[in-house]
Amino acid sequence: MTITGPQACAARVLVEWPRNHVARLSGLTIEALTAFERGRIHPGAEAVVRLRTALESGGAVFIDENGAGAGVRLKFNRRDVRSIVRLENEGGPVGDDDV
Template identity: 50%
Template sequence: MITGPQCRAGRALVEITRAKLASRSGINESVIEKFERMIEEPASDAVSALEQALEELGAVFIAENGGGIGVRLKFTDSEARRIARMEGEGGIVANDRVP
């Protein structure tokens, strides 16, 4: 389940207003604002509706994984193909980790 700040960040990433998110999710705009500002925690079904609406628009929510929670945009099919092509261009295979 997402947090208020994740909702706000996801909304910013997919470039949608609270009013449009309210329309898409069926959740009142004032409930979304209070959730994003961490004033009130809505019912879990309301949070799920917000999360689903944002995911349909392209947001991907990242659960706690030791590095913290987050949100990012999905790759489009075109972007995924370009990444796969770049990864398969050859060269020496090496560890990408930065020390």
């Protein structure tokens, strides 16, 4: 399933990520992401897949056109998303586990 610019914008707002963060995760420029969200350009199929993957990693779930219109919703509630983002930003070295 491909996503539209307005769906991407709605997903970004739902996961509460700024445009520059989503652009960095998806490999798009901020200008290209803005133009796609506003329906002015299509950045290409590969870029849209990267964008969708980035937004889904934040908890967005894209809904196919089902007669009532395409859409987007959250997989997690807002508190869960904030906790995930906080944990992802903790950083630190990755260790080996010899178990």
